Amino acid sequence: MQRQARTLYRIDRAGRLRLIPDLTAAESEWEPAPRFFLGRTAQGNVWHFRHDLPRQVTVELDALCRSEPPLQVGQEPGIARQIREVLGAGEEYRGPAYLLPWQTDTGQAVAISPDTAHLLLPAFPGTARRALAGHGGPVTAVIENGQAVAVCSSVRQSGPASPGGAAEAGVFTLEQSRGQGYAAQVTALWANLVRAQGRLPLYSTSWENTASQAVAHRLNGQWFGEDWSIK
Template sequence: MTVDLLRVELGVIWRLDGRGRLPGPEELVIGVAADGMTAAVCADVPGPVAARLLDLVSRGVPSSPGHPPDLLAQCDVLLGGGRVVSGGPCYLVRAPLRFEVPAEVIRSDDPSHAARLRPLRPAGWEPEEWDELLAGGAGAPWAMIVEDGQVAAICHSARLTPEGAEAGTWTSPAFRGRGYAAATTAAWAGLLPGIRLFYSTSADNHSSQRVAGRLGLDAIGWLWKLTPRGSAASQT
């Protein structure tokens, strides 16, 4: 059942606690698949409210892809109202994948590239994070394309747990539209045999959705979030 896959992905992305609760700032995440819905509530939400939210979801009817479930409005009221609604599609990555581009794809299972990659840290990566990634720590395994002396594209393990991994992709604006995100994602998938691999994006990120289409990823549903207005997550 695809709702079971969404339940696994939700746990991978948010690393739920022992009670199955979210760490925040999202107060509620609902996974909507064709065959059902699943949800998780923030650890800060009082128990009675959390129970009512989960009961609503358990009795709800899945909405069509791209349309928030009707019960989101009721959930917002239970949480105090005024929450920001956001969402996006989710996909299952089935390795092996191939996507050919006229560029070399560097993989983290070849440590010989680390020295030349270290000074090429892209904007948005802190020096310590970049060093840890190249050393095989948080974010590994990964795949990259380097062109014109800079990192043109990267797919890394945005989340990695025993239950699965979530792809994190980035392409430099100067190199978009060349298929580099698809090529690095395909290479990344080959580095993680034996676990479920997921790819998700936001409703308005059409370029990221095109990557999923290029790779023929299996659409499994949508994740919808209710987030307090003003939090960092509600701005993205």
């Protein structure tokens, strides 16, 4: 979960949240991190606060987080109401986080290189630019009639290509091509290529997005915890 947190967010040496390191955008366009993050697992919890929160607030939040027991499946954090009272209104995100294993079936998915980045056009211009520049790799796709209809790439990434690094999957399938298993295929190949880099392939989604959860289940994703954040 600590690797998950440091993949989702730029965290300073004091353990405070700074930015969302979005590989789909220039660093100058990265958004501020949420004010609060709690990663829950059955073994214990991880929490971080944004760097600009007043000390009195962080002390109160820290005490609440220390009182939260390990993850109970299907239950909202017991401290949720108190955390909301301390922080006030803010957009929330809560959902499962998975570690993807090596995949044996990648279907029709292919790896995209700078030489084949044009296959991502016209549907995925941003991903095509990143693939052409060699950023956010690996990039995988399912191609139909010479054009990509589903893609997967690293939207966030932490650390060098080493056992300490990880990458977060970003998956999109064109509406007319959904329901054919393409999201699972491009994610499967992406996961293998990320592991070949020496990084861990992470996949997270919201509890409301059952279609995205189905992709993780199809790939035998190891559910290791839950992310909860408040902007």
